[in-house]
Amino acid sequence: MTDFRADDPRPNSLEARDKASVVHGLTNLRRHMEAGPKVIESGRGVMVRDVEGKDYIEGMSGLWCISLGYGEKRLVKACSEQMEKLAYGHLTNGRSHPPVIELAEKLVSIAPMPTARVWFANSGSESADCAARLCWYYWNAAGKPERRKFLAHRKAYHGNTIASASLTGADYAHDQFNLPLDGFLHVRCPDFFDEGAPGETEADFTARLLRELEERILAEGPETIAAFFTEPILAAGGVIVPPEGYFEGLQAILRRYDILLVADEVVTAFGRTGEMFGSTTMGLSPDLLVCAKGLSSAYFPISALLINGRVFEAMLAQSDRLPLFGLTMTYSGHPVGAAVAREAIRIYEEDEIVERVRRLEPVFFDALRRRLGGIDVVGLIRGRGLLAGVRLVESRAPRRFFAPERRFGPAVAQAAERNGLFVRAIGDTIALCPPLIIDEREIGMLVERLGDAIETAARSL
DSSP states (O other): OOOOTTTOTTSHHHHHHHHHHHTTTTOHHHHHHOOOOOOEEEEBTEEEEEEEEEEETTTTTTHHTTTTTTTOOOHHHHHHHHHHSSSSOOOOOOOHHHHHHHHHHHHHHHHHHHHHEEEEEESSHHOOOOOOOOHHHHEEEEOTTTTOOEETTTTTOOOHHHHHHHHOOOOGTTTTOOOOOOEEEEEOOOOOOOOOOOOHHHHHHHHHHHHHHHHHHHHHHHHGEEEEOOOOOOTTTTTOOOOOOOOHHHHHHHHHTOOOOEETTTTTTTTTSSSHHHHHHHTOOSEEEEEEGGTTSSSSOOOOOOEEEEEEEHHHHHHHHHHOOOOOOOOOOHHHHHHHHHHHHHHHTTTTTHHHHHHHHHHHHHHHHHHHTTTTTTEEEETTTTTEEEOOOOBBTBBBEEEGOOOOHHHHHHHHHHEEEEOEEEEEEEEEEEOTOOOOOHHHHHHHHHHHHEEEEEEEO
16 A cells, blocks of 8 residues: 655655545545645634644635634533533433433424424434435335435535435536435526526526426426425535525425425524524425534534424324334434534524624625625625625626636635635635624635635636
C-alpha cells in the first residue's frame, strides 16, 4: 500500500497523517492525495481557526448544521451531565429513558402536523431511509403492497444511505454505486432560473411542472406510488426555492391519487427559514417529516422522523398482525443526543432564534444584493431566512451559463477560502448557510469577503 507520508516534506504533520489514513466524502480522492486537507483546530461563535492559526467565517455552518455556532456552553454542559448520569440507553424491546421522552414530547408539540409520533435515528440519511421503509410498511398495512415507487426531484439531496441516496437526484450519489434502486423516480426540479423555457413565465413554468408530474404519475400508475419526497427548499441542489403555487399544486395532485408526502427538513428545520420548520414557510402539510442537523446544532449525531396519526395508526395495526415492529437501531434515541437536542430547542426558544432570523433576513439579503448585484457574473440571489444561494452565470443578457468544465463556482469557493470565508460551491451556485447566531457586523464581513472572491475569480476568466 502506498505510504502518502513518505514523500511529504512534513511526514508527521496532521495533513500527511490524514492523507495516509482518512477517506473524505464529496472529494476528488486522487487530488486530495496531492493537496491534503484543511485541518480545522477550533471554533468560537461563527468563526473557526485552522492549525496554521488562520480564522475563517463559517459561512456554511459546517455542513448546514451548527446552527447555534461553536462553543455553546449550554450544549456542552447538557452533553457532559447526561454522559455522567446515563451514558447509553436504547429504545428496543420497549425500553426508554427521560431525555428521549422529553425530546419527543417537545417535537410533537412544535411539529407542523396535527398529530405526531417520533422515531429517532442518528443522521438525516438514516431517517430518510427509515421514512421510505415506513411508507412501504404503511401501504403493506393498508393492503396495497404494490405501492412501492417513490418520486423525488432532480437535484434534490436526501442522504447517502442506499434508499436515501436513491431518492437523491444527483449523479454523484449514483455513479458507479449501482444506484438508484428500481422504483426510485425523479421529476423535473422546480428551478425556474435554470429550467424555465425561453419566454415562459414563472406561472407557466409551475403549470408545466405540475402537468408533467401528473402525467408521470399516470404513466407509472398511481396505485404503484408510495410517496413523494421533497425538501421545502432544495438546499444541496443549489438553494432552490420552488415558485409560488408549486407546492400547493403538488399537494393537490398527491391528495388526488392518495400519495404520501415526506418533507425532508434536515436543513430547513429549527429556524433556518424564519419559522421553526420550513414546511410552515413553504406551506407543506407532510405525512412524515425528517429533521436532523439543527436538531442538536450538530453537537451530537441525532435525527428524528415525525410520523402523522394516519401513518402511525397503520403501524399499530401492522405490528399487531406481526410479532413486533421490526425496525430498530442501536443508537436510536441515544440519551446524550436527546439531552443535547432538548437543550438546543430550549435555546432556540429562549433566545428567540426564529424571531432573530426573521429580523436578520432582510439585512442578509439586502447586503447580498447591494454588494453582489452589480457584479456581472451574479445572475440571481435566492433563498429564505438565513439560507441563500448566489447563482453565477457567464452572461446575464442573453443568459448564458458557464460550461461545467470551467468550474467557476469552485474557483469562487477557493478564493473565498483564501479570504477567510467558507462557502460551498454547488456547481455554479454559491451556497450560504451561516450559524443563526450571526450578527449584522459578521453578515457584512461575510458578504464583503464573498464579493471580493467573486470578483477575484471573474478577473481570472
